[in-house]
Amino acid sequence: MFQTATCAPRTSRPSLLHATFTAGEQDQAVSRQIAARLERIRDALTVQRRIVRQGDFVYQAGKAFTHLFVVNTGMFKVVNLSRDGREQIVGLKYRGDWMGFDGLAEQRHDCDAVALDTGEVWSISYDALLQAGSREPALMAEMHRAMGHEIARDRDSLISVCTLPADARVADFLCNWADALAHRGLRTDQVTLRMTRAEIGNYLGLTLETVSRAMSRLSRDGLIRFVDKARRELHLHDVPALADFVRVAVEPAPSTLQ
Amino acid sequence: MFQTATCAPRTSRPSLLHATFTAGEQDQAVSRQIAARLERIRDALTVQRRIVRQGDFVYQAGKAFTHLFVVNTGMFKVVNLSRDGREQIVGLKYRGDWMGFDGLAEQRHDCDAVALDTGEVWSISYDALLQAGSREPALMAEMHRAMGHEIARDRDSLISVCTLPADARVADFLCNWADALAHRGLRTDQVTLRMTRAEIGNYLGLTLETVSRAMSRLSRDGLIRFVDKARRELHLHDVPALADFVRVAVEPAPSTLQ
DNA sequence: CGCTACGTTGATAGGGCTCAAGTAGCGTGG
């Protein structure tokens, strides 16, 4: 469309298409990779382990940046705050993910990182990391890969927000979540939402009512299933179908050929 | 750290509120900082200079990642592509900005970087950078700062897309652009848009018609002024007023979500 | 001069936000 050149064959964003077709094995492989990464970090660096509980801050906006963090267990949200009190959830973090990169730019965090449930987070002195990284470039590259992933994920969510209608946006959110869980060796049936509708909506650029309606529709269509009356726990029994739903929303054109 | 607490006083994202009140001096200072950063990079590393013209690719999605890039002059867009041919502009780059971080995650780029006008870009071997960075941690920290800025900017645009109505989104876009120009020592009156309405809309998550209407309204309200009939060049004679316009659009939202 | 790309403007429809009412779970205190 805009380019003067025509396109070369290209790989695309993994998120949507990554649907867990081979189920277990591939996820287990990813899970082992994550475990291996964590081990390498723990071996190469002196990390400080902390147990956090729901609502605990890992770091806070405005505080000086001295450490980076790696999630060992649990789930975390990263929240960007503006002076007038509005908040925007800009990321979710799971086992193996790094946190705190937002402090690199100005030596000061501009986000909060908050635990969504009980978990363990490791903190790593940035200075120590720089030194260790100079002895061991592979370690530095490891961190760079994590940053690259963060940038890629941010872009994916930007695209999702820009292009998907509400229902598909929620479905995409659930897909990504299921993938994240599966990649950590967790089951995707019987998962508990650790975020309120308001938080999900905030994250997706929707109101809480729209999220609620979208989930009701997905449930009516059999793509998800609520297991409790409070509607916080749900079955994601068919993630590929969810992914399909997202894909169909993207390209209303049939297009069996590319 | 790790308080369960409710909010402490906090500094906020700079982007919107950064309006150029002291005009010249501060911008010139930033401009000198950028020049100094470029000089440090050129001194510490062997960079390969390349002149590009409008439409030239700096790198392409799918290609192996080997180099990072730094903009010396010109303006670039970073475009994320998906298999079905849809494109999404995910970033704009100016003098002093780094490009190519999207390749770090998988050793393969997943975006195109395209020149919007004539410019000069430097390429830096990533391996060489890792080695140089191990001798000179400050150099590594320099790159990390750039990555931190990229992450912060991505979040800002996510927030903008999520929360601002169309007119304000366009106004915010113009503000950010004016700031970027001013910080590079360029004048903000009589600037030439190097992007079509379609590109701007794509970047902002709007249709080209909506962008066109928004700009017409901004012009009617005296916030911007077109200088040619083709409407590609415009006066940004009062950037603070534009920033105010954005802020007002934000205010009436009291926000729920603790 | 026609062709193409780009931009503007109008009419219309629809998706999501807003406002509002109602339900369910849960902890607290009488």
Added chain:
DNA sequence: CCACGCTACTTGAGCCCTATCAACGTAGCG
């Protein structure tokens, strides 16, 4: 134990903003 308040979730009605479709104006260029 139940009433009460609180928070979270759902659902409905109406409206507004933006996408869509369409027509037209303009500039650049072979």
